Amino acid sequence: MWQLYQFPLCPFSRKVRLMLGEKGVGYELVRESPWQRRDEFLHLNPAGQTPVMVQGALALSDSSAICEYFEEVIEKAPMLGGDAAARAEIRRLVAWFDEKFYGEVVAPLMHERMLKRIVHRASPDAKALRDAMRQANAHMDYVDWLLDHRRWLGGPVLSLADLAAAAHISVADYLGGIDWRGHDQTKQWYSGLKSRPSFRPLLAERMEVIGPPAHYDKVDFGE
Amino acid sequence: MWQLYQFPLCPFSRKVRLMLGEKGVGYELVRESPWQRRDEFLHLNPAGQTPVMVQGALALSDSSAICEYFEEVIEKAPMLGGDAAARAEIRRLVAWFDEKFYGEVVAPLMHERMLKRIVHRASPDAKALRDAMRQANAHMDYVDWLLDHRRWLGGPVLSLADLAAAAHISVADYLGGIDWRGHDQTKQWYSGLKSRPSFRPLLAERMEVIGPPAHYDKVDFGE
Structure with a gap:
């Protein structure tokens, strides 16, 4: 199960969550307040920003990189369709x-x-x-x-x-x-x-x- | 022939030019100073930023969208390789x-x-x-x-x-x-x-x- 580090008003996490919802990818929310700059969170993403998605040893950060990743691995509900x-x-x-x-x-x-x-x-x-x-x-x-x-x-x-x-x-x-x-x-x-x-x-x-x-x-x- | 609107110190245009160079895509430079906010340029890209690439009726803007475009259409020298x-x-x-x-x-x-x-x-x-x-x-x-x-x-x-x-x-x-x-x-x-x-x-x-x-x-x- 993917874990998604975010806080309720993070617009970039919302973009990723809408994409995961459309594609039917399950995930568990982890509350993160990036302004607290937690060491463990900076270790996952040195840029210190939400969202970060973690599954096993794989940690994905940057919301565009995350969206492109799921567009590539999940065929259902293409969100970057066309030529x-x-x-x-x-x-x-x-x-x-x-x-x-x-x-x-x-x-x-x-x-x-x-x-x-x-x-x-x-x-x-x-x-x-x-x-x-x-x-x-x-x-x-x-x-x-x-x-x-x-x-x-x-x-x-x-x-x-x-x-x-x-x-x-x-x-x-x-x-x-x-x-x-x-x-x-x-x-x-x-x-x-x-x-x-x-x-x-x-x-x-x-x-x-x-x-x-x-x-x-x-x-x-x-x- | 593609036209690339840019100015010499635009880092986003440089990123695109390095990619085009590696892939062997030809282009003609058009000097643009985005801080002048020329109407014709804003018509090409309402965000008012360089680089913009134009060929015929197609105008591409946002440097990441441009790089992804050329990665998709030119197989040579993949710059987003791997899984x-x-x-x-x-x-x-x-x-x-x-x-x-x-x-x-x-x-x-x-x-x-x-x-x-x-x-x-x-x-x-x-x-x-x-x-x-x-x-x-x-x-x-x-x-x-x-x-x-x-x-x-x-x-x-x-x-x-x-x-x-x-x-x-x-x-x-x-x-x-x-x-x-x-x-x-x-x-x-x-x-x-x-x-x-x-x-x-x-x-x-x-x-x-x-x-x-x-x-x-x-x-x-x-x-």
Whole structure:
């Protein structure tokens, strides 16, 4: 049985868990708070980041390397399908959410709303939160635009691009950073993802001390 | 013929160029300064980052997506070889250099020594430079350690891990951020890479206004 080291609001662990859920790979969760920099965890992954997956002597880290690994070893539910150009487009979008959306939206929200509370015992900075929410809105416009042109974010079928986007958006939404008004296409796409069996367990989890808004785990946004 | 949009000190473009060189893929360079945020370039890649590769109607962006693309379509000189676990280890190390080494070493060096000069017309901050060089030294210790245990960074054969590491180290070295003393294993490994035909053209290029140290393009470090 694989062990997956993570904490409930880690967007990269969520991406991996959505992929494992779609592919039907079983795993056991191990709670890890990477900001504590535990020696045993740094030994598994010297980069000090979640997720890490361990089975026997094999320890995999870096969420993209983990996703590519399971795409290679588990044929079921391909998440990087199509020809080389289609796969390049899916990977481009995964990088978009892992780097750009994470850096501009999720990381500042996590810093202000989670790490300041848990680690630094400080109050969130109102301007940083406003900036992150403004960036989130621009990203949601881009997702709207993609969905105007395609059935799913990366092309005609569900792919790792959708899972990466949903993972990051779900953490931003938990932290109150998403204003859904005016993003009907994205809302409909996200509602479909929320109802998937791979997503349900993630939406049921809570980070200690911090609660999500009321609409967070509701497929219909509570409307 | 592929066109590759880049500027001489872009480490991600260097990684792609090393891979194309090893695989024997021809391309034409197009100079792009992403900090100018040209409309036509943003149309090719809304993330606004180099490298971008264009051939006919196909535009590829994100350096990892580009490398995976050419690994899939060109069989020659595999750079992600081995079984799934070996490939995961190569990808983990590529991410290490693209994210951690870039974020801690290359990005601050580029900001202080290149962007401040070209864009902001400001002087570099001595403390930021010292911090980047200290981080570089810790990374070089890690590379030494890897090379104590393996023939190449990712395992027994040359891989994308070596190309990514060499790409980022070469930009840090150009900007005077690497102190090679005490890193004999890494120096010997890097010397071998410097002498490869895929690396020679990169080492011959210069960024306007900024020159590299004397040892930069010498296979024997001028010793």
